[in-house]
Amino acid sequence: MRHIIVGSRQSALALTQTNQTIDQLRELCAANNLAYTFEVKPIITRGDRILDVTLSKVGGKGLFVKEIEQALLDEEIDFAIHSMKDMPFELPEGLIVGAVPVREDARDCVITNKAHSLEELPQGARIGTSSLRRAAQLQAFRSDFQIESIRGNIDTRLRKLQEGEFDAILLAGAGMHRMGWKDKITDYIPASLCLPAVGQGALAVECREADQEVRQLLQLLNDPTTERTVAAERRLLGLLNGGCQVPIGAYAVEHSDDPTMLTLTGMVAAPDGSTVLKESFSGTDPEQVGEQVAQALLNRGAGQLLVEVSE
Template structure:
């Protein structure tokens, strides 16, 4: 029997979603008569080690994936489970995305101490987020809010909501869904108000490009509509040369109506939320669509806004 070593970060969410992936892969092995066992390897990344600084100040792309990708390249693990929103646009030579499974809810959500929604928060309410993208869009919608950085895993952020005087915190809905804590969600933020991060809610199963055994197994696991939507979003991100720590958001979905089949909306904002550029386009080719949308926003001044954020 072949043992497949699976690498992951060691947060509760990362371990939960990796466990769910392994369960699905075990089921696929059973269905297809593939003899394989699975072993978990926990890996600490730079983004996990530095918790006292906002993500945008830690800098660099791949904060939550570099060490895991190195373990892949070194042959210590056979595949890695990442949150797609943590993935830089370019992968190291020799590594590929083996599968993008079915996406969870891509939206951001609001958790408040008393269950109230965004419009019901008092003037000047203190809202916690480590994301420039969320902060930019929230300040754009409600300039009165006091946005403060909050880092840590999901449970430590939920604790800080109670202990550090926040009126609300913002999180990705997908993480709360995956660990079964959706009852903590006070309100979902519609993409019209707060576009999610590129790839938010989707997982990336990464492996070596020459590992045919693993590639064959993962080919049975991928969800094509999710893969196409995420490819459009990532093409948009790649053209803007953005990491997950700048105020860029995008969301694509497939439509079954006649004509173009991918609908992609993208945004670039200033860190203070005073300017938010947003555009929606439709098309059939995900890579081309992402590039076109990025060019449209660059023509409106997106590059200048991103330069501000990088500073």
């Protein structure tokens, strides 16, 4: 019986989604007569250590995964569970995404006790978010909103809201669902108003390319639909060279009447919301769809926007 060590960030959300995924894997192992034991190893990442500045100022890709990937390469852990939206497009040599489980709700959500929805928030409402992507789209929606940076885990952000530091906070709905806090959500923000981050709501299970046994095990977790839609989103991310410091959004969905077809919508914005570029494309090949949307955005000036943000 092989004992498998699983790497995870040490936040409550990261450990919760890691343990939920391991529980799924245990059930799948039992159903397939496979004998494995699992142990979680929490790892502190650079993104967890630096909490006093905005994500965009910390910069750099792989802010929440680099130390975990090093543990994989050093064979201290056997696989790791990340939020897909934290994953850079290019992985270190020797590592692969071994599985993409079923996606949770990809939408952003608003939490407030001042209104029933984003639209009903009072004039000049102070809104907390750590995401340039959310901030840009929100400013484009309502320029009167006062967008302020908020860092820390979900608990910390909810406490700051309760203490009156903000009128509302924006979070990924998936994290609230996984924590069992659906009832705290005031309203969901439609993708048409605020396009999610690349891979939002999905998980990435990363492992060593050479570990065939673990790769085979992880395939039990893989969801082909989520894998395809996220592949389209990540192809766009790769071509636009996007990191945490760039307002990029993307969301792909399969067609209900023809699951071989998917539609990807991509977005690049100026941080102040003064310019928001959006493009959509449909097709059967996720990589090609991602390339088409990225190219359409670049043709409209997305490249210049991204350069200005990065400077």
